[in-house]
Amino acid sequence: MTDPSPVQPDGEITLTVDGHVAVIHISRPNKLNSFTIPMVEQLESHLAVIDDSEDVRAVIVTSAGDRAFSAGADIKAFSQLSATRMWSTWIRRGHALFDKLAGLRQPSIAAIDGNAFGGGLELALACDIRVMATDAKVGLSELGIGTLPGWGGTARLQKTVGVARAKRMIFTSLMVDAETALNWGLVTDLAERPDVVAKAREIAEQIATRAPIALQMTKQIIDGQSGEGLRLTLEALGSAASSATDDFVEGVTAFRSKRPPQFSGSFDDPGPRDVLHG
Template sequence: MTTKTSAYLEIRTDGPVASLVLNRPDKLNALTIPTLDALDQACGELERSRDIRVVILSSTNAKAFCAGADISEWGTLPPTDMWRLWTRVGHRIFDRLAQLPQPTIAAIDGLALGGGLELALACDLRVAGPASRFGLPETKIGAVPGWGGTIRLQGAVGVPQAKRLIFTGAQIDAAEALRIGLVQEVVASESAQTRVMELANEIAGNAPFAVRLTKQLLDAKTGGVPAETIAAGLAALLEDGQEGVRAFKEKRKPVFKDA
């Protein structure tokens, strides 16, 4: 296993599995701009990786996956900076995480609140420990979810349940999260990370290109990466696509054949 540490984020690589580990335990992994920047950089590396087949998102703090955005950092921002620097940046990076070609799994132990729940929702799968708690409490402080929570939550649990959670700002436990479909598994042990590694290795053992294509097809249905990128990639691999490139380089008219 190799480990690389950046601002509040550890990147661990174990064969075909990469783990992005939130590492601000004294602040319950509350998200800051440096943390978001580190996550952004990690996503950029993973997008280009041919070796990594599955990505895990976890925490070094057993009591908190992520307690949300750091209010001390964004609470004093003027409205223009809140929009320009905070919500837009976070939204873009969470979208980038959601659109990674590899399947992503959130290993959730402890709190996943506000931006922390939105971060987990940006992953394909969520596995929770028994002591985990979930919520979008923004309405309790006069705010609204700003990093994709309203869209992704309703995609996970349906519109009525999303409205219930957001309108009330209530926290729910792991059992309730499993019942409504917010998480896919609740482990019996104290930590979700062991089970998530097992699940990651199971996925990594399958044909990687087939898994990536399947993820893209499923995401296209929910407004993620468009399915046209699959068609574009396939067209480039076909003989006509290769002939078109050759003809362009050779400055001649291409001779196309039936597929």
Template structure:
């Protein structure tokens, strides 16, 4: 049974973590489900925005399910759990559609890294963020010391990862990590996401790629995606493919 659900309601999609007995902590199967849903979302042309949320409990996401990976051999832990998790969270970060994390409770470790992979974050007043990995003898593995350092100042990252401090929602807004604090972050996230229906999906996608290229979020892929989108709409591409199919020299119109 999946512990991550994809629900589509008109132009908006919702990705919902559903593992409340373990504080919505990630299992290996949940990573696979997230990757599968991201692939599905790319094929959903009618979806313009995605809200990421979780079943209500004490945590939006407590990170990784420690019990699920405690017996993994060290080499497999590095090769699979860390690298695959990193790759799948990158897949979420690089969705062509804008994403909003609705953080209704605490986001720790992998849960914080998951929220950081979204384009925008809305937090409940009681929610906090933290990187508690060193307290159990490990380090952040899903971009907590990489992508997160583009979203928060270095001293704040060190507060969390070295000293175990939790950062409350109000301070997250002051630091620019969260857009706002709302009593019902899911409702607020959907309200913000609904505005995407009034914008050009292609322009929004291109703008997201441009920003990602500027901040170094897979810059080479973002630049090539922009170039591919530009040439993909050209008559030169149409002529080139037609010439190849008919085994003749192309006569490019230049537009």
């Protein structure tokens, strides 16, 4: 989990793309990779770029240093906010940000190569797949400072490990080790700390070999079935299907020609295809 590049005093989040794999890199190791407002803004920008990309097929989220994947929101920063600003700046914006990560068309992988507490675990939970270092721990510790998980942790954790285990972790600020996290389904893979990012890249490269449109539709269907954005899933798939019909072409043509459409109720079907012989 080394980062040879200079680290900005207030931290930064960078985006690099190698082939079909995008890497989001959190770099604020002196503060356990905790988030500042500028870092939230950077991540928002990077997610917009990824979501708009036709080349990116998988995303890895990783971080700098050797102490923590991320401790979530910077406590010093948000503790100085008024209750109204806490709600409008950190909670609503953080929710929207992690929902955006979870809702990416492309599958995402969290490379948890250090401890992930509070918002750091919530960040990992917003990813589709999680690879964890064998010596790392994860937990939602917010109740210990008089607040509660504010970036989607209560919902995503209980969907991942079950209601009772989620309550056990949150109510007692339980720090879960790697083996327990694997057994509970909180993470999918374990690796020695130096190999976590490599394992995440191995998975990302496997994902990148799949048919991208079918893969992205599959992700959206799975998320919809689990309750994550069901309305958006149905609307997106319905809109995609309708855009393949003759009626859609006729509707747009008629609109541009300023005439009533003549709908046929058929798909834009080129006819039978021999997929075995071309």
